[in-house]
Amino acid sequence: MLHEDKPLSNKRSELKRSLKAEKKVAEKEAKQKELSEKQLSQAAAAATYHASENGVGSEEESLDPNQYYEICSQAVHQLKVNGEDPYPQKFHVDISLTHFIQEYSHLQPGDHLTDITLKMADKETRYHQRYLDLILNDFVRQKFSIRSKIITYMRSFLDELGFLETETPMMNIVPGGAVAKPFITYHNELDMNLYMKIAPERYHKMLVVGGIDQVYEIGCQFQNEGIDLTHKPEFTTCEFYVA
Structure with missing residues (x-):
């Protein structure tokens, strides 16, 4: 064996x-x-x-x-x-904290330089760099506060009436919901063009048909059209539907 x-x-x-x-x-x-x-x-x-440095491949490319x-x-x-x-964006350090204290420790709280005139920004500069406008003008800051309160009140009012707040897709395969020229964006993963939301109407109607009788949405819409004092290509709307 x-x-x-x-x-x-x-x-x-x-x-x-x-x-x-x-x-x-x-x-x-x-x-x-x-x-x-x-x-x-x-x-x-x-x-x-190297191709982008030489001006080649200026179009958007899909990169991992x-x-x-x-x-x-x-x-x-x-x-x-x-x-x-x-x-x-990083600041260049040209003085140490110890040297700063030694240089300016004699200053007292509330001291002002009366012989120097400072100018923050003119009107055109403030309009292009709006944070300067916010620093200088309190009434501009108040607009942000008022807008927020209006949206909060509208949301509270509709909620009390039994409406359900929804959020519809920002990008769609087919543009729809309103008669307007859409913005077009490219989805790398899906390898296809998508259209930015013109209006939430189509999705709201789907929700109503599905049994949600009262729906609303406060959100951005995009319409690739002209700009004037009454219309911007990107704007916020409140749209609601009742079955």
Whole structure:
């Protein structure tokens, strides 16, 4: 019996060694494939970056996160090489806190410089940089407060009447709900054009047909048309339906 079992044991050992060797080969091939794909991805990202520098590929392209990161990293590196600051939003520190205290510790609360005239901004600048207008004019800030109170009251009024607030999709496959020219955007994942919401009417009617008798929505609509004192392409509406 011992002489008969020994060849079987050897066969099992050889089979195990063979399977183990095949597994190692498969793992090695998988690693090489992954490395090759990574190198190809980096090369494609670099080519896209250089093409954009030369004015090629100005249209929006679909990039995965790794390619986008690679392009941004190379752009930051190139700015540093050219002597430009890639992070202009960060303040340049030119004085330490200790030096500041030593320099200005003699100042008293309420001191004013009477020999210097400061001008915040003219009207045109304030209109282009509205935060300056908010700093200077209290009545402009009040408009934000009044608008918020109006929307809160409308929402409370409709809720008390038994309406259900809804939120309809901002992007649609088919434009509809009103007669207007839509804004068109591109969805990378779906690889198709979508239309920004013109009006929520179509979805509200679906909800009413589905059994929700009273619905309303306070939200933004988009109509790609003219601009004047009474109309903007992006605006907020309150639309409601009762069955």
